[in-house]
Amino acid sequence: MSRLKLNITMSLDGYVAGPDQSTQHPLGIGGEQLHDWLVPLRAFRESHGEEGGEVNASTPFAEDILGGAGATIMGRNMFGGGPGPWGNDSWKGWWGDDPPFHHPVFVLTHHPREPLQMKGGTTFHFVTDGIESAFDQARAAAGGKGVSLGGGASVAQQYLAAGLLDEIVLAVVPIFLGGGARLFDNLGDAAPKLEQVEAVGAPGVTHIRYARAG
Amino acid sequence: MSRLKLNITMSLDGYVAGPDQSTQHPLGIGGEQLHDWLVPLRAFRESHGEEGGEVNASTPFAEDILGGAGATIMGRNMFGGGPGPWGNDSWKGWWGDDPPFHHPVFVLTHHPREPLQMKGGTTFHFVTDGIESAFDQARAAAGGKGVSLGGGASVAQQYLAAGLLDEIVLAVVPIFLGGGARLFDNLGDAAPKLEQVEAVGAPGVTHIRYARAG
Numbered sequence: 501m502s503r504l505k506l507n508i509t510m511s512l513d514g515y516v517a518g519p520d521q522s523t524q525h526p527l528g529i530g531g532e533q534l535h536d537w538l539v540p541l542r543a544f545r546e547s548h549g550e551e552g553g554e555v556n557a558s559t560p561f562a563e564d565i566l567g568g569a570g571a572t573i574m575g576r577n578m579f580g581g582g583p584g585p586w587g588n589d590s591w592k593g594w595w596g597d598d599p600p601f602h603h604p605v606f607v608l609t610h611h612p613r614e615p616l617q618m619k620g621g622t623t624f625h626f627v628t629d630g631i632e633s634a635f636d637q638a639r640a641a642a643g644g645k646g647v648s649l650g651g652g653a654s655v656a657q658q659y660l661a662a663g664l665l666d667e668i669v670l671a672v673v674p675i676f677l678g679g680g681a682r683l684f685d686n687l688g689d690a691a692p693k694l695e696q697v698e699a700v701g702a703p704g705v706t707h708i709r710y711a712r713a714g
Numbered sequence: 715m716s717r718l719k720l721n722i723t724m725s726l727d728g729y730v731a732g733p734d735q736s737t738q739h740p741l742g743i744g745g746e747q748l749h750d751w752l753v754p755l756r757a758f759r760e761s762h763g764e765e766g767g768e769v770n771a772s773t774p775f776a777e778d779i780l781g782g783a784g785a786t787i788m789g790r791n792m793f794g795g796g797p798g799p800w801g802n803d804s805w806k807g808w809w810g811d812d813p814p815f816h817h818p819v820f821v822l823t824h825h826p827r828e829p830l831q832m833k834g835g836t837t838f839h840f841v842t843d844g845i846e847s848a849f850d851q852a853r854a855a856a857g858g859k860g861v862s863l864g865g866g867a868s869v870a871q872q873y874l875a876a877g878l879l880d881e882i883v884l885a886v887v888p889i890f891l892g893g894g895a896r897l898f899d900n901l902g903d904a905a906p907k908l909e910q911v912e913a914v915g916a917p918g919v920t921h922i923r924y925a926r927a928g
Contacts, residue, residue, distance in 0.1 A: 512884075512908070512924075513898035514728040670726075672886070674924050676898060676905035684727035684890060691890035694726070699920040701913025708920050710726075710888050 502639040504664055506649040506656055507565045509534040509671040510683050516653050519679035526594050528680045537705035538562055547600055557702035570645025571638040572601050575655035576609040589613055604641040606634045608655055631658050653681035661690035668710045716853040718878055720863040720870055721779045723748040723885040724897050730867050733893035740808050742894045751919035752776055761814055771916035784859025785852040786815050789869035790823040803827055818855040820848045822869055845872050867895035875904035882924040
């Protein structure tokens with residue numbers, strides 16, 4: 501059974517995106533700093549067809565993000581929603597013509613839409629019947645590999661609260677966003693029990709791996 | 715010049731105390747779980763006159779908390795405030811007759827009060843003229859050792875926003891408190907720039923050391 505894993509970067513004040521997300525600022529104001537640890541890495545540059553870059557203690561975590569999964573689930577905001585372009589079926593999201601997933605991506609939405617095939621093996625499938633259906637479809641498509649939960653915060657909270665998330669690999673970076681989307685909010689009594697599996701310090705980031713307890 | 719350091723444990727959802735703090739629950743509902751990594755350690759037990767206990771990767775961090783500073787600054791809630799007992803000068807806080815500090819402790823408050831000498835070298839001094847005055851007095855009393863910022867969240871935020879905090883040693887534990895006092899809140903544009911110095915995984919906790927950048 502494919503496991504469901506969330507790889508996500510969080511600011512020290514708990515945000516996975518800054519305020520005022522838009523097509524211009526997909527991660528909100530200041531949110532692009534979240535990935536300052538990832539972008540200079542050779543593993544990241546190679547996945548974008550570029551040469552050079554750093555190798556450090558973050559490399560295995562970057563490789564896990566970039567190549568570890570057989571399918572991805574994400575919310576409509578992470579695909580490229582926003583009310584503006586979303587209603588328009590010619591809108592292909594903000595991942596460009598050749599998105600970095602290279603596998604099937606299941607987008608949770610209330611807006612039905614035909615699958616959208618991109619270059620490089622990424623096809624966006626739009627799922628309107630809920631998080632469990634999206635997980636079932638992603639598992640079936642993952643070809644025995646794991647399923648990655650891409651985010652954002654609200655989708656992560658729904659899977660956390662439903663007890664469907666097997667693993668969280670959190671990258672904690674020393675920035676303050678001061679507003680935006682807080683990852684571990686709105687869990688109420690549905691907060692899962694986690695156990696810490698591993699913690700690794702790397703330049704400008706701490707990677708912590710948690711598994712669902714019990 | 716004595717440095718000002720904050721050693722504090724934070725839940726994964728960003729809280730350093732749970733909801734509904736009271737004399738019965740000084741760390742709020744569920745807040746005592748924050749210290750599950752600390753209490754079983756030999757270093758902690760020895761500081762409370764008990765034998766036995768564990769030695770693990772958290773030990774140097776516990777020793778730093780328990781013996782590293784020459785003076786401590788804390789807010790009135792951490793001393794034992796709450797509106798109830800606070801107005802009463804016979805109230806000696808919730809640290810017991812022999813508090814674990816063994817050095818001068820400067821309590822930020824609006825309520826003037828004579829110093830309160832406890833057993834074991836701890837004297838509580840009540841400071842009514844602000845955070846800079848408390849820091850000056852603590853530095854003068856620290857005998858060349860560092861000054862520890864005890865908390866809670868609101869006092870930590872004031873020192874952070876004022877740019878007076880030299881170092882943060884954060885213990886991140888995989889629990890969710892769902893409410894209470896959030897550490898990195900209310901910073902607005904005064905959020906400091908930090909750099910990550912060190913990250914250490916230990917049983918049930920990740921210790922991350924940050925220094926003020928630049």
